[in-house]
Amino acid sequence: MTLFAARGPLGPEPAGRLSVDIPDDVVLIEPHPRRVQAIHQGRKVIDTERVLLVHRRNRPLTYAFPADEVAGIAGEPLPEAPDHLVVPWDAVDTWLEEGRRLVHYPPNPYHRVDCRPTTRHLRVEIAGSRLVDTRETIILFETALEPRLYVAPHLVRTDLLRRTETTSYCSYKGVATYWAAIIDDTTVEDVAWSYDDPPPESSPIEGYFSFDPSRVDMHAELPSSTGDRSTRHRVPPSSS
Template sequence: MSLVAGRGPLSTDPAGWFTPPLPEVVYVEPHPRRVQGLRDGRAVIDTERVLLVHRPGHPLSYAFPADQVGDLPHEPVSEAPGFVRVPWDAVDTWLEEGRRLVHYPPNPYHRVDCRPTNRRLRVTVADTTLVDTADTVVVFETAVQTRLYVDPVHVRTDLLQRSDTTSYCNYKGYATYWSAVIGGEVVDDVAWSYDDPPPETLPIKGFFSFDTERADVAAELPEPDR
């Protein structure tokens, strides 16, 4: 996602600019990692000859040598003769070097930096303050909005209850969502946290971040330079 989506350099809304401007391009590169596709517990793809295809307006995708996909559905990749794309749902499970993937391949250009900071975060719901602290962690994530996370010791967790909502990020893991229960009012999914993030995002393990559309969030964040 980082090169061609969000505000990546090859997206339709890049954070920066090229001089002179670039035409729309598709970027294809070798990806020297072992990728496996499992169906019914059996590997139907198992190869280290993998390409990554960064195509504007499309999710990042793998391309495999045509002779290694067997009878799986596939379509040719015009920018990489002899290679084909296999739909993500053509197999039950994708693995990259043993790590289970969800939704899309991890992007080598996607970076997540978690930094302790004194940027203030104040969150209110239904005129009740849930957070008001400058002891936060700022998370800079490539092509994604910068966010503040906060240790639960600074959160009115007595006013939060776990919801049934969940989501997955290849860079932060499975998210647990939390609803605010204040008096007789319930505001669904005002916050989320990651209980078991991968090593690169361990600094925010168990920390909360808040949805700016569901709560009144005042976060001291860098101003985007348009």
């Protein structure tokens, strides 16, 4: 996703600029020297290290495989490399890359997550109640995305939070658990999220909380390129 997503160099809102215009239909195809396996109905239909990664604008990152490496499952020829096939993600039951099970899309070699302990200030309030007010934070830098602050549970009014049924998945941070704030008669859904079992590159934020600025009153001290983020969110008298 990274090159062609969000603030990536070929994304819809690039952080930088190119010295020449790039066509909207540009495609990047590159070798991907990792072992990729696909399992369908209990058997391997792909097991190869001869993989191509295909990057397109406004499209998820995809694998392409030599036609002779795809056995017993349908694939579509890749116009830019006709001897290769693109297998739809949902055409198999399980995708593995170097033994790691994948969800939704291949991990991107250009995507990086960097978690750094910091003294950047984070203050979060809802309906007049303060959930967080600390300079003991971790800042998470993630390629093509704006940085975010995370905070340890002991610095959060977790007595005002309740786990919700909402979840999401990120190849670089894992499965997110979401939390609602319950303050007197007011309930605001999914104000925060946390990762119970992140992959190694994101392990410093294991169990830490980050907050949705669109759902809370928040001041977050962010790098000068993005500026301090202060938001005011009007909470109805009762949104439960």
